[in-house]
Amino acid sequence: MKFLKKALLVLLLVFLLGWIFLTTLIHQAPMGWLVYQAQQGWISRYLPAQTLQQVKQLDAQAFEGHLGRGQARDLQMAGAEVALVKWQLPWWRLALLQPRLDVQLGEEPLPWQVRLALSPTGSVKLGVEAGSLEVIQGLPVTLQGRLEGQLQAQFQVQEGQLQCLEFQGNWQGVIRLKNPMTVDLGRVGLEPACPAVDELHWHATSTIADEHELELEGQVTTERWSFTGEAWVDETAQMATLLRMLGWRNQSAAREGESAPGQRLEAKGSGRF
Numbered sequence: 554m555k556f557l558k559k560a561l562l563v564l565l566l567v568f569l570l571g572w573i574f575l576t577t578l579i580h581q582a583p584m585g586w587l588v589y590q591a592q593q594g595w596i597s598r599y600l601p602a603q604t605l606q607q608v609k610q611l612d613a614q615a616f617e618g619h620l621g622r623g624q625a626r627d628l629q630m631a632g633a634e635v636a637l638v639k640w641q642l643p644w645w646r647l648a649l650l651q652p653r654l655d656v657q658l659g660e661e662p663l664p665w666q667v668r669l670a671l672s673p674t675g676s677v678k679l680g681v682e683a684g685s686l687e688v689i690q691g692l693p694v695t696l697q698g699r700l701e702g703q704l705q706a707q708f709q710v711q712e713g714q715l716q717c718l719e720f721q722g723n724w725q726g727v728i729r730l731k732n733p734m735t736v737d738l739g740r741v742g743l744e745p746a747c748p749a750v751d752e753l754h755w756h757a758t759s760t761i762a763d764e765h766e767l768e769l770e771g772q773v774t775t776e777r778w779s780f781t782g783e784a785w786v787d788e789t790a791q792m793a794t795l796l797r798m799l800g801w802r803n804q805s806a807a808r809e810g811e812s813a814p815g816q817r818l819e820a821k822g823s824g825r826f
Contacts, residue, residue: 576648584623585616621647634691636660659688663699675710683724695732700724704745714775717747728759734798736791737761751775765792779823787815796820 592609616625624639639657646653650673658665663685670678683700704722708715723744730736739761746754752774759767764787771780784801786793796818804817 572648576644580621580642580644580647581619583616583619584625585613587620588616589613629691632691633689635689637664659685664688677708677710677715679706679708680704683726686728693733694730696728697731698726698728700726700728700741700743702726706745706747709750714751716750717753718750720745720747720753730795734795736795738792739765759792761790761792763787764790767792767796775826777823777825780821782818782820784818785815786818793818 588611592611592613611628611630615628617623621642621644622640624637626637628635628638635658637657637660641655642652651671653668653670656667656669658667665684665688666680666682668678668680680703682703685699686696702722702724704720704724706717706721707719709718710716723742725740725742728738728741730738738759740759742758744756746756748754752772755769755771755773757769759765765784767782767784767786769780769782771778782801784792784796786796793816799820801818801820804819
């Protein structure tokens with residue numbers, strides 16, 4: 554009996570040392586090498602074709618450090634560029650099969666902070682703390698300003714599908730559109746929610762006193778998207794020109810209770826992915 558106990562202890566110790574060695578090996582793997590290997594297709598079965606194509610566009614040489622900690626400069630993906638990306642993955646969380654990845658997008662003083670935590674049960678927790686909108690460059694639409702606030706979401710992986718369990722929080726800030734035209738969006742807010750596991754709702758607002766008040770609501774599922782929008786705009790406001798270019802329809806010549814001239818506009822849209 555004593556021999557059996559000793560043998561079990563030895564096996565447990567060997568397993569523990571082996572697990573520590575394997576975890577350390579993964580944790581210290583060079584990130585550039587991991588990206589290169591991913592581009593060769595060993596994760597193709599786990600990613601959608603469009604996402605895999607974006608991964609293949611990454612420059613593996615832009616990555617410095619290892620899986621546990623490192624950074625990438627001038628990272629380009631899907632036509633956009635981020636000047637600096639930093640990440641950190643604690644070793645002990647990886648060893649306990651509960652990895653938590655902390656990512657910083659952009660440089661101080663106003664970077665975006667992203668936290669992604671996984672559990673062995675397939676639960677995924679995502680937190681995004683907003684920052685400067687100049688973090689990402691090269692997009693067709695250029696925004697200036699910053700957002701404040703945090704979004705927190707919890708998902709569950711079921712049969713290869715990502716299901717939304719909870720989505721809370723909001724972003725708000727003062728934003729200006731610079732491209733394709735210059736428009737002051739004023740005070741902007743965004744609040745998402747997921748009333749069902751396969752459905753995402755969002756609500757957005759944009760306001761400048763005596764110039765415009767805009768409200769958008771939308772729904773996104775795995776197959777469809779739709780939105781409705783309503784706005785009041787002063788006839789001379791920059792937002793009026795933008796909304797007309799986007800095809801918003803005029804609903805009234807003036808807003809009730811407003812002495813200044815204005816217009817009520819609305820829009821609807823829907824489609825399939």
